[in-house]
Amino acid sequence: MSDTPRPVDIKIRKQSRLMRLEYTDGKVHELPFELLRVYSPSAEVRGHGNGPGKLQTGKRDVLVTGAAMVGNYALKLTFSDGHDSGLFSWDYLRELGERQSEFWQDYLERLEREGGRRDDAQVLKFQP
Template structure:
């Protein structure tokens, strides 16, 4: 992962709000974002969520109640949240967090639309078990 773009705003404060399940992040350009844990989790930059290219993303479901149990600094360019579902491979660089904050409304809407399209759910109790591996004729290439 290359260093940060010199134009990327740097965070001046990062606060975990466990009760409201939000990560509050203030940047030195005056921006202040509140990113829900669920939003962070479903847009994790890790390979297991994003896949290896466009259209390879794994739709994350049932993350409505997900918690961040720890926040680990990574160098001086990223943080690594540890989620209570065991997910901890996402490195959120400052520019990625900034992008999430700036585009939160559109990205969340996009996520909800994808859930709807795939008949997914945000409710952990309603998530179907993982589909058996093997061909499932719904891949578009």
């Protein structure tokens, strides 16, 4: 069993696109929906082996459309793009909160390196 405290209050704030987690030890983390989506603990995002997994692009405007408790250890989030296969353990949510800046910077650098975009894919214009 993990020593990571479980959040005592979770709020999904669609207008500001944040999930707010409040803990008994006084910590509060506000995680952007985009960060949650691009760091989903699903096999689709992380891959099925070692390595960086699949780069998630076009997720700037993604929403969390649902959240369900899974036992006493995790939260299952559903996103507006249909993604719903990752289970966010309390440990992982706490890590995302504690290391949010680092995760965000890594994501932006990877987008730059691999030519990805935070916005939806560009619409290709056909030249006659």
